[in-house]
Amino acid sequence: MARQERAEQTRKTILDAAxxxxxxxxFLGASLSDILAEAGVTKGALYxxxxxxxxxxxxxxxxxxxxxxxxxxxENPGLQTLIGWSENLAAALQxxxxxRASIRLVIEQGSFIRPASNAYKQWxxxxxxxxxxxxxxxxxxxxxxxxxxxxxxxxxxxxxxLSSEVLTGRTDLLERIGFMWRTILTAVVPxxxxxxxxxxxxxxxxxxxxxx
Numbered sequence: 667m668a669r670q671e672r673a674e675q676t677r678k679t680i681l682d683a684a685x686x687x688x689x690x691x692x693f694l695g696a697s698l699s700d701i702l703a704e705a706g707v708t709k710g711a712l713y714x715x716x717x718x719x720x721x722x723x724x725x726x727x728x729x730x731x732x733x734x735x736x737x738x739x740x741e742n743p744g745l746q747t748l749i750g751w752s753e754n755l756a757a758a759l760q761x762x763x764x765x766r767a768s769i770r771l772v773i774e775q776g777s778f779i780r781p782a783s784n785a786y787k788q789w790x791x792x793x794x795x796x797x798x799x800x801x802x803x804x805x806x807x808x809x810x811x812x813x814x815x816x817x818x819x820x821x822x823x824x825x826x827x828l829s830s831e832v833l834t835g836r837t838d839l840l841e842r843i844g845f846m847w848r849t850i851l852t853a854v855v856p857x858x859x860x861x862x863x864x865x866x867x868x869x870x871x872x873x874x875x876x877x878x
Contacts, residue, residue, distance in 0.1 A: 794816040
């Protein structure tokens with residue numbers, strides 16, 4: 667058991683170091699020697715757990731969907747659930763280097779041998795499940811196509827978090843995501859249903875969206 671715990675701790679240390687380097691300089695900019703130096707482990711220890719830099723990248727991307735798996739989306743799909751999920755992901759991008767690294771790796775999906783293009787599909791599928799439930803509940807206007815809206819939400823979130831990273835180091839990400847949702851909700855939700863939804867920004871609950 668002690669040996670297993672040490673091995674797991676070493677693996678965690680390597681992943682943390684890889685995440686820090688991928689987050690800082692991307693997949694192409696990060697070298698295995700830099701990751702080894704950051705982790706403070708031997709080359710043998712690294713290769714015991716991971717065969718290559720590509721394996722490290724794959725592990726971080728895969729882990730993202732285990733840690734941030736939207737189980738609430740599956741258990742309680744709907745528009746408010748999707749809003750909360752996006753806000754939780756935004757908060758994780760501000761505080762968790764592994765999440766930041768995995769998102770960067772997904773965006774740079776052409777940079778390594780096994781691109782993570784399925785990540786986008788998983789995000790879209792999760793959003794679509796929520797929006798289908800919202801449509802069935804009467805929370806979306808009749809003319810709104812849930813799948814098209816799911817693709818728009820994912821693309822908007824991706825672009826907004828990138829802009830926030832470049833401009834402010836993501837310090838204003840939650841506020842930007844709040845603006846994204848206020849814009850989307852007033853466009854796609856029937857006015858009589860807008861009072862049902864709340865947004866969080868900067869850790870504070872925003873006033874309920876007013877019907878227009």
